Amino acid sequence: MQAIALLKSKPLASDQDIDELMxxxxxxxxxxxxxxxxxxAASQATEEP
Amino acid sequence: xxxxxxxxxxGFLKDVLSGGAFVLGACYLPSVLRxxxxxxxxxxxxxxxxxxxxxxxxxxxxYIIAHRSEMGNGSRTMLPRVVADEMDADWSRVKIVxxxxxxxxxxxxxxxxxxxxxxxxxxxxxxxxxxxxxxxAAAIEWSVPASQCQSGLHVVEHVPTHRKLEYGELAISAxxxxxxxxxxxxxxxxxxxxxxxxxxxxxxxxxxCTGKAVYGMDARIDGMVYASIERPPVLGGxxxxxxxxxxxxxxxxxxxxxxxxxxxxxxxxxxxxxxxIADNTWAAFQGRxxxxxxxxPGPNASYNxxxxxxxxxxxxxxxxxxxxxxxxxxxxxxxxxKTFEAEFYVxxxxxxxxxxxxAVAHFRDGKVTVWAPTQNPxxxxxxxxxxxxxxxxxxxxxxxxxxxxxxxxxxxxxxxEAAVLSKKLxxxxxxxxxxxxxxxxxxxxxxxxxxxxxxxxxxxKPTSWLARSAFPPINSTFDSSARYGGWELKxxxxxxxxxxxxxxxxxxxxxxxxxxxxxxxxxxxxxTFAVQSFVDELAHNCGRDTLEYLLELIxxxxxxxxxxxxxxxxxxxxxxLGRLRRVAExxxxxxxxxxxxxxxxxxxxxxxxRYSFTYVASVVEVEVNEKGEVHxxxxxxxxxxxxxxxxANIKAQFEGAAVFGTSTARGCEITAGDGVINQSxxxxxPVARIHQAPYQTNVYVVESTAPPAGVGEPGVSVIPxxxxxxxxxxxxxxxxxxxxxxxxxx
Numbered sequence: 022m023q024a025i026a027l028l029k030s031k032p033l034a035s036d037q038d039i040d041e042l043m044x045x046x047x048x049x050x051x052x053x054x055x056x057x058x059x060x061x062a063a064s065q066a067t068e069e070p
Numbered sequence: 071x072x073x074x075x076x077x078x079x080x081g082f083l084k085d086v087l088s089g090g091a092f093v094l095g096a097c098y099l100p101s102v103l104r105x106x107x108x109x110x111x112x113x114x115x116x117x118x119x120x121x122x123x124x125x126x127x128x129x130x131x132x133y134i135i136a137h138r139s140e141m142g143n144g145s146r147t148m149l150p151r152v153v154a155d156e157m158d159a160d161w162s163r164v165k166i167v168x169x170x171x172x173x174x175x176x177x178x179x180x181x182x183x184x185x186x187x188x189x190x191x192x193x194x195x196x197x198x199x200x201x202x203x204x205x206x207a208a209a210i211e212w213s214v215p216a217s218q219c220q221s222g223l224h225v226v227e228h229v230p231t232h233r234k235l236e237y238g239e240l241a242i243s244a245x246x247x248x249x250x251x252x253x254x255x256x257x258x259x260x261x262x263x264x265x266x267x268x269x270x271x272x273x274x275x276x277x278x279c280t281g282k283a284v285y286g287m288d289a290r291i292d293g294m295v296y297a298s299i300e301r302p303p304v305l306g307g308x309x310x311x312x313x314x315x316x317x318x319x320x321x322x323x324x325x326x327x328x329x330x331x332x333x334x335x336x337x338x339x340x341x342x343x344x345x346x347i348a349d350n351t352w353a354a355f356q357g358r359x360x361x362x363x364x365x366x367p368g369p370n371a372s373y374n375x376x377x378x379x380x381x382x383x384x385x386x387x388x389x390x391x392x393x394x395x396x397x398x399x400x401x402x403x404x405x406x407x408k409t410f411e412a413e414f415y416v417x418x419x420x421x422x423x424x425x426x427x428x429a430v431a432h433f434r435d436g437k438v439t440v441w442a443p444t445q446n447p448x449x450x451x452x453x454x455x456x457x458x459x460x461x462x463x464x465x466x467x468x469x470x471x472x473x474x475x476x477x478x479x480x481x482x483x484x485x486x487e488a489a490v491l492s493k494k495l496x497x498x499x500x501x502x503x504x505x506x507x508x509x510x511x512x513x514x515x516x517x518x519x520x521x522x523x524x525x526x527x528x529x530x531k532p533t534s535w536l537a538r539s540a541f542p543p544i545n546s547t548f549d550s551s552a553r554y555g556g557w558e559l560k561x562x563x564x565x566x567x568x569x570x571x572x573x574x575x576x577x578x579x580x581x582x583x584x585x586x587x588x589x590x591x592x593x594x595x596x597x598t599f600a601v602q603s604f605v606d607e608l609a610h611n612c613g614r615d616t617l618e619y620l621l622e623l624i625x626x627x628x629x630x631x632x633x634x635x636x637x638x639x640x641x642x643x644x645x646x647l648g649r650l651r652r653v654a655e656x657x658x659x660x661x662x663x664x665x666x667x668x669x670x671x672x673x674x675x676x677x678x679x680r681y682s683f684t685y686v687a688s689v690v691e692v693e694v695n696e697k698g699e700v701h702x703x704x705x706x707x708x709x710x711x712x713x714x715x716x717x718a719n720i721k722a723q724f725e726g727a728a729v730f731g732t733s734t735a736r737g738c739e740i741t742a743g744d745g746v747i748n749q750s751x752x753x754x755x756p757v758a759r760i761h762q763a764p765y766q767t768n769v770y771v772v773e774s775t776a777p778p779a780g781v782g783e784p785g786v787s788v789i790p791x792x793x794x795x796x797x798x799x800x801x802x803x804x805x806x807x808x809x810x811x812x813x814x815x816x
Contacts, residue, residue, distance in 0.1 A: 040761040047752060049424040049474050050142050051729025052722075053760040054767060 024060050034064055124153055124196060126204075130224060130238030132159045137169040137178050138185045139445045140274070141423075141475035142726070143782045144719040145185035147273040149193050152186075152715065155265040156197025156258060158221040159237070166273050171447025171467035179446040181480045181588060183682035183780025186715055190778050198255045200244075207244040208235050223264075260775065269718030274471065286428045286443030286470045287502075294430060294498040297491050298354035299329060300361050301343040301511055304745035305336070305584050306368035312344050316360035322353025326361070327494055329487070335550045336585060338453040340487045341511060347495065351502045367745060373583035375417070375517070375741035375748075382519035382580060383413060385540040390576035391554055394564055394634050397572030402525045402534040410611055411523040412604055415807040416596035418740035419515040420749070421589055422757055425473020426508040431488035432498040437464040442485040443472040450482035454489045465489075476730075477588040481513050481547075509755050510747045513587025514740050516541040516555075516580075518596035522604045525572070530612025531622065535570045537563065539597060540578030544586045553579040558593035562679050563601065565632045567650055569625030584742060590730060591786035594681050599808065602677035602791035606798065616676055616795065617658045624651050642777050643683040653687040653708040653772065654678045660770060661689035661706040671695060673799025677792035682780025685710040685772075688728070690764070690792040694800045698816030702732065702793070705767040707785060712776035721769040724785040728767040731789025733757040737811040756811075 027034055027042040034042075039057050048056065125133040134153050140146035150166050153159075169175055177188070201221050208226035209216035212233060219226055225234045260267070277283040302308060314326040324347045332339035344363060348354035403409060429442040431454075438460065444450050447467040455462045472479055488501040503511075518541035525534035539559075545552040555577050564575050589595070609619035627648025631639055639645065654676065658664070663674060671694050678687040691704040705728045714720055737756040741748045749755040794805040797815065805813050 036765075044759045044761050047424070047757060047759065048729075049422060049757060051726035051758075051763065053729060053758075053763040054725065054765070056760065 024056070024063070027060065028064055032064060034060060124157070124200060126200070126237055126241045126244070128238050128241045130163055130236055132157070132164045132237070133167050134164055135169050135175075136166050137175040138189070139178070139180040139447070139469055139472055139475065139479075141180070141443075141445065141472035141479070143180065143185065143475075143723070144272060144716065145180065147270065148186060148716050148719060149189055150273070151265040151270060152190060152193040153197040155263055156194045157200045158223060158264070159197070160224040161265060161270075163224060168469050169447075170469070171451045171465075173448055173462075178448055179480060180475070181445055181477055183684075183782040183784065186778045187683065187780055190713075190715065194257050195252065195255060198257050199250060202250050202255060203244045203247050204237055204240050206247055206250075207240045211235060211240070211243060266715050267713070267717070270716055271718070278471075284470050285425055285473045286441070287425050287473065289428075289430045289441040289470055290500065291430060291432060291441075291498050294500050295324065295495065296348050296351050296354045297345045297488070297499050297501045298348070298351070298358050298504070299340075299343050299345045299487060299501065299507070300358050300363060301341045301507070302331075302365055302368070303510075304365070304367040304373075305341070305370045306331075306334070307371075308342065308366045308368060309344060310364040310366050313362040314344070316362065317346055317357040320348075320353060320357040320360055322349040323357035324348055326357075327491060329490065335546070335548055337548055338449065338481050338483045338486060339457055340483060340490060345487075345491055347491070347499070354502070355504060370583040371745040373742045373745040375743070378517065378583075379415065379519070382517065382540045382578075383415065385578035385580065386413065386519040386521040386538050388578070390538050390540065390578040392574060392576050393559055393636075394573060394575040394632075396574070397534070399525075399534045399536050399572045399574040402572050403523065403536070405525070407533075408526040408530075409523060410526060410608060411521070412607055412806060414520040414522070414596070414600035414603060416518050416520075416599055417808065418517045418584070419589055419595065419734060419738055420509050420512045420740050420755055421474075421476040421478035422509065422752075422755060423472070423474030423476055423478050426503040426505055427479070427484035428500070428502050429485040429488040430498060430500045431485065431492040433458075433489060433493040433496070436460065437466070438489045438492070439466045439468070440485050440489060441468045441470055442482065442488075443470050443475075443479055444482055444485060445472065445475045445477070445479040446482060449480065450485045453482045453486045457486050458489060458493060476590040477592070478512060481587055505752070506750045509740075509749050509751060511585070512740075513547065513585045515589040515592070515595055516544060516582070516586050520596055520600035522600055524604075524608060526608075526612070530608065530614065532568070532570050532608065534572035535566055535568070536574050536576075537566070537601070538576040538578060539563070539600075540580050541593075541596065542580040542582035542586060544588060546582035547586055553581060555593070560637060561594065561681060563593065563597035564634060564637055565630065565645055567630060567645060567647055567680065568623045570623075583745065584747070591681065591783045594679060594787040595734060595790075598677065598679045598681070598787040599790045599794075602679070602788065603794055603804075603806065606675065606791070606795040607804065610798070615664065617654065617663055620654060620676065620678065621651055624654070627651055640683060643779065645680060646685075649685045649710050650678060650680060653685045653710050656708040656770060656772070657687035657689045657706050660708065660768060661691065661704070663689060671800055673796045673801070675792045675795025675797070675799055677788040677795065679784070679788055681784035681787065682782075684712070684779040684781060684784040686724070686784045686788055688785070688788040688792045690789065690796045692793065692796040692800050694797060694815055696816060698814060700736070700797065700810070700815065702764040703766065705764040705789070706770070707767065707788075708770045708772065709781070709785070710772035710774055711779045711781050712774050713778040714771050714774070715778055717771050720771050720781045723781045724769040725767045727783070727785025728789055729758055729763045731786045732763055732793065734786070735790035735793045735808060735810055736762060737809045739809050739812070
């Protein structure tokens with residue numbers, strides 16, 4: 022949900038955007054680099070409406 | 071040693087299989103029983119138990135039982151894939167059935183990174199047995215010699231005529247055959263493996279991603295009420311008085327119930343306190359806030375972390391109980407040459423699983439059925455049976471997926487709470503822990519002080535190694551009189567994987583005042599932090615490059631049998647210093663050690679260890695800015711875990727471990743004041759967030775034909791020393807105490 026909110030406001034999210042908006046979410050499994058990669062992949066896959 | 075029987079009539083799997091299906095079971099004797107009784111269930115570990123089962127339906131569906139717990143470790147997928155590989159089963163036609171707690175499966179205690187290590191061969195034999203029986207069934211069908219038949223993917227083929235029969239078509243005839251002897255089994259050569267060694271995603275991945283997977287928190291049954299428990303703030307405390315009038319006015323709150331205090335040792339008994347029973351979790355939580363309870367704090371109210379730390383450090387500076395003595399350390403230390411010493415400190419840590427403890431229990435007609443995210447369903451059976459005075463067989467423990475475990479959920483106290491309350495209430499109960507409950511009432515990693523001293527030759531290399539650690543032992547959970555750690559010393563700490571003639575290892579006494587337990591990477595969290603930091607210090611002390619110095623310290627490639635009484639080497643897993651050297655060399659190579667110019671405020675640090683019989687080295691890169699803030703651009707980890715059953719899963723474990731270790735190093739610390747835990751949630755127990763975690767972790771898996779070793783834990787405890795060594799390289803500031811948030815870096 023947080024990632025979708027991020028991409029709605031910034032469709033081409035940078036590393037810094039991702040760090041800022043996702044830093045409220047904790048992943049105890051430690052998949053942050055995959056979360057970042059997934060957001061970027063979604064960003065590239067999302068077409069403008 | 072494995073004995074496989076045709077167990078169709080024993081009723082296993084009866085809920086999923088129709089009559090006439092083909093079911094196999096295995097009897098398993100663990101190769102080495104653990105030397106002590108830390109898990110509290112030695113009887114279970116010490117006798118024969120069938121451990122694995124597979125079933126084949128006439129439609130070709132293969133059911134494989136996962137008897138170990140899934141918490142992101144991957145064993146629920148990996149062990150069945152090993153069975154499927156040896157069976158030549160089509161993975162897309164495999165359905166996994168999670169086992170209930172049952173000692174006939176062998177150990178189900180999913181801890182110590184040993185699911186694959188202890189069950190790899192057993193699972194291969196289960197699959198190979200099924201394959202051979204299906205081949206024999208087909209041969210009978212065709213009236214040909216079995217030697218003319220071979221298995222393909224989910225089929226048996228008669229090679230001369232190319233006739234084929236699907237596995238499903240052979241289910242009934244195979245079920246009537248005698249089970250072949252182990253000597254008759256032919257395990258596949260490695261080159262014929264279909265799944266072992268190939269990366270695969272988790273069996274449950276889609277369900278997890280779409281919210282369909284069932285975790286402990288999702289478990290619910292008809293007629294269930296919810297409980298939230300106000301526990302004694304100090305371990306061993308008791309309720310003096312309880313006023314619940316305000317709590318009972320909260321809408322949805324039904325009643326309150328006094329929980330009995332435990333009888334020492336606390337083990338996995340409930341801690342006591344008062345339970346608020348409500349129609350839903352929210353109401354139970356709100357009701358708790360309105361409770362007015364006064365406590366008798368009990369015997370641990372004097373526990374203060376500041377003083378305890380001083381006491382531990384004092385203990386670590388004094389001679390302790392000698393557990394290993396090789397050569398003459400004392401004479402060498404006083405011969406007049408150079409010496410070097412350092413002290414290290416690691417605080418209590420909490421597991422902080424994303425899913426807090428939770429369990430549903432239903433006591434009915436003298437039996438308990440429980441659903442819990444447990445790492446140890448047989449432990450849950452034992453604990454509930456003991457507290458409620460039942461037979462173990464009258465406790466049915468269903469295992470859900472676990473939203474993280476890290477060792478916390480090897481302790482079934484939360485399931486016992488649910489069972490106790492269900493018996494009192496006569497209806498099903500779900501006990502839900504809040505995050506605050508989880509942080510305040512954990513089985514913590516023991517706090518530890520470590521003292522290391524070396525006598526050095528003229529080139530700065532140690533000729534003597536004195537290693538002393540003081541920490542309250544985890545055995546205190548099961549034995550109130552325990553003061554000395556024992557099994558915590560196993561592995562690299564006592565083996566000392568270095569080329570040093572004189573070695574003494576000692577342990578100091580300490581008393582536990584909180585519940586203690588194993589936490590991912592266990593004692594290596596403090597021992598490896600100390601040793602790998604100390605090696606970096608020794609290298610800098612004589613102006614050497616740490617990698618070169620470390621390799622020289624390990625010495626030439628060889629098998630090291632430290633020959634320590636009471637600490638025998640694990641059969642099949644000799645300490646191979648060539649493999650230890652290689653992961654260190656590879657990690658340095660991948661990280662560009664010595665080749666990259668990093669600039670001011672930047673640095674690399676390295677740490678290496680063997681843990682759970684896996685060899686791992688990590689190089690951590692840091693940037694420290696003027697404000698003293700630490701950024702981690704990159705981690706390079708090299709893993710030699712022997713045969714890599716699922717390389718993608720190994721990478722995932724070590725990526726996650728880098729973040730877990732970063733949390734430990736950066737800011738995680740549990741402290742107590744007057745016996746009460748000071749921390750309560752992620753605001754004061756700060757696990758790493760996305761901007762604090764390593765930006766990129768590269769994991770390289772070494773190809774190996776050695777037996778598979780553990781991968782869940784080894785990657786954690788190399789990170790704090792590698793990180794702190796990198797900080798030293800970047801800033802010249804040495805961190806000897808964790809977490810580093812307590813040190814100023816600006």
